[in-house]
Amino acid sequence: MMIPTVAQTVSSSLTLESIKKLKFAQKSEFLPTLNRRIDEFFKTAKRQKRDCPQFYFKVIILLFSLITTYILLVFFAQTWWQALALSIVLGLIMDGIGFNLQHDGSHNACSNIPWINKLMGMSLDLIGFSSYYWKIGHNVLHHNYINITGYDQDFEFGIFARKTPFQQWHPYHRWQHYYLWFLYGLYTIEWSLLRDFNNFFDRKLDHLDYPRPKGVELVIFVLGKVLFLTLAFAIPLQFHPFWNVLFCYVMTVFTMGLVMNFVFLLGHEVEKAAFLIPSQTTGIIEKEWAVHKVESTVNCSFNPFLNWFCGGLNYHIEHHLFPTICHVNYAAMSPIVKKTCEEFGIKYQVNPSFWHGVLSHYLWLRRLGKQP
Ligand SMILES: [Zn+2]
Numbered sequence: 573m574m575i576p577t578v579a580q581t582v583s584s585s586l587t588l589e590s591i592k593k594l595k596f597a598q599k600s601e602f603l604p605t606l607n608r609r610i611d612e613f614f615k616t617a618k619r620q621k622r623d624c625p626q627f628y629f630k631v632i633i634l635l636f637s638l639i640t641t642y643i644l645l646v647f648f649a650q651t652w653w654q655a656l657a658l659s660i661v662l663g664l665i666m667d668g669i670g671f672n673l674q675h676d677g678s679h680n681a682c683s684n685i686p687w688i689n690k691l692m693g694m695s696l697d698l699i700g701f702s703s704y705y706w707k708i709g710h711n712v713l714h715h716n717y718i719n720i721t722g723y724d725q726d727f728e729f730g731i732f733a734r735k736t737p738f739q740q741w742h743p744y745h746r747w748q749h750y751y752l753w754f755l756y757g758l759y760t761i762e763w764s765l766l767r768d769f770n771n772f773f774d775r776k777l778d779h780l781d782y783p784r785p786k787g788v789e790l791v792i793f794v795l796g797k798v799l800f801l802t803l804a805f806a807i808p809l810q811f812h813p814f815w816n817v818l819f820c821y822v823m824t825v826f827t828m829g830l831v832m833n834f835v836f837l838l839g840h841e842v843e844k845a846a847f848l849i850p851s852q853t854t855g856i857i858e859k860e861w862a863v864h865k866v867e868s869t870v871n872c873s874f875n876p877f878l879n880w881f882c883g884g885l886n887y888h889i890e891h892h893l894f895p896t897i898c899h900v901n902y903a904a905m906s907p908i909v910k911k912t913c914e915e916f917g918i919k920y921q922v923n924p925s926f927w928h929g930v931l932s933h934y935l936w937l938r939r940l941g942k943q944p
Pocket residue numbers: 675679710715891895
């Protein structure tokens with residue numbers, strides 16, 4: 573895609589209210605046609621959109637692995653290398669919980685029963701992050717305004733990175749394709765220990781003002797933080813010295829952050845994805861909303877295990893078009909989505925493997941790091 577001039581650089585000083593006023597170009601027959609075909613597919617294949625047995629099987633495996641690994645780490649690890657290995661495994665299982673249980677839960681995609689979705693979404697609080705703030709940042713801002721600079725907060729990495737062509741460039745960004753990998757791990761530590769609290773007390777999330785959680789949401793926020801801090805620090809400190817506990821915490825969350833960023837950024841922060849800003853004349857996004865979702869997203873072919881572990885997030889186009897359908901269905905839905913996109917002349921793009929996706933992200937960062 574074209575790299576814009578400096579004059580087109582966008583600052584991210586928007587409010588939540590102004591963000592919600594952004595309009596897209598008029599709708600075509602694309603989404604109604606696709607919705608119809610997907611509904612027909614579920615009817616003829618006698619599949620369920622939610623409450624799928626494969627999903628609940630995952631829930632059992634991942635929760636069992638989480639509890640077992642935690643117990644081994646806190647109560648049985650004897651040497652530093654056992655603690656390190658178990659911390660890395662724990663970080664990966666936390667990723668699995670996030671990709672599968674929490675992500676589907678927050679989109680109401682697990683079940684037709686609301687409390688099951690709520691419970692799955694709350695698994696994020698268990699692993700250290702607020703499900704309340706995630707829902708605003710992910711469901712509202714990312715899903716509605718994908719790759720739109722200043723609107724999609726997934727691209728806000730402060731002064732450290734230039735991740736869209738419309739963000740301001742700094743000279744040190746010419747090295748961002750080297751140092752950002754390390755920051756991806758650190759970012760999750762900051763998110764877990766500082767950002768949720770900062771958002772709560774400052775009422776700001778990524779430059780935006782947000783309503784504080786109230787009622788049940790406030791109870792979940794407070795209890796979630798108490799539970800996480802108890803599991804991550806209070807219990808381990810009864811049995812191990814402070815520095816050992818801190819080491820295991822950092823390794824766990826660093827691993828989790830690195831892998832989580834890899835998987836999420838392969839869907840959007842790659843060379844083939846489209847990046848837009850509102851038109852300077854009309855003030856709207858000159859693309860239909862559903863078409864922009866497809867063209868700003870890139871799928872990635874994963875092997876069956878990675879596909880299972882990453883909660884179908886490699887079928888990222890299907891996820892953005894049908895976020896309320898359980899991810900175990902995405903692979904089967906994808907030929908219909910691809911065919912319909914082709915019929916309507918919409919780019920349906922796929923990176924051929926996980927490493928192609930990682931390389932594409934590296935090249936994209938390197939390209940944006942050059943002086944515009
Ligand atoms: Zn999502």
